[in-house]
Amino acid sequence: MTNPEAMQPYQRIVQDLRRQIATGQLQPGSRIPGIKELAEQYAVAPGTAQRALGELRIEGLIYSQxxxxxxxxxxxxxxTESTADAVRRLEGMVSELLARVERLERGSD
Incomplete structure (x- = not known):
């Protein structure tokens, strides 16, 4: 699982809501907290909460009226993701993070 502190703030919201939907904590038809509520709950700017909801809409997990x-x-x-696809996606994320760390280490020398 990705370290929540290493994620962008909107990704933390997306991951949390995705988990709530996947586990049935949020049922189909359930109202998702609004932008203002999410911003307060996660201590982020409203634009960050809006971006998270946009990601979930693109994924088809939520709709807005x-x-x-x-x-x-x-x-x-x-x-909908197979285990093999999930592993490949995670490997890509790890590679990207390693490249970032290497760049940061080179910059601090």
Whole structure:
């Protein structure tokens, strides 16, 4: 699992809401907290919370209705990613992080 402190703030929100949807804590049709509520809950700027909701909309996990808010989609996939795909994705993330660390270490020499 990714270290929450190493993630971008919007990614922490996405991961948390994704987990709540996958575990059934947030059921299809359930209202997702609004931008202001998420911003306060996660101590982030409203734009960060908005970006997180946008990511979840792109993934098809939630939908939004003007003036009503955002809701868990009835077609929210529990997990569409195979284990092999997940491992490949995680390997890519680790490679990217290693490259970042190497750049930072070279910069501090």
């Amino acid at each position: 003007q003036g009503r808010g955002s809701f868990v989609s009835n077609q929210a996939p529990i997990s």
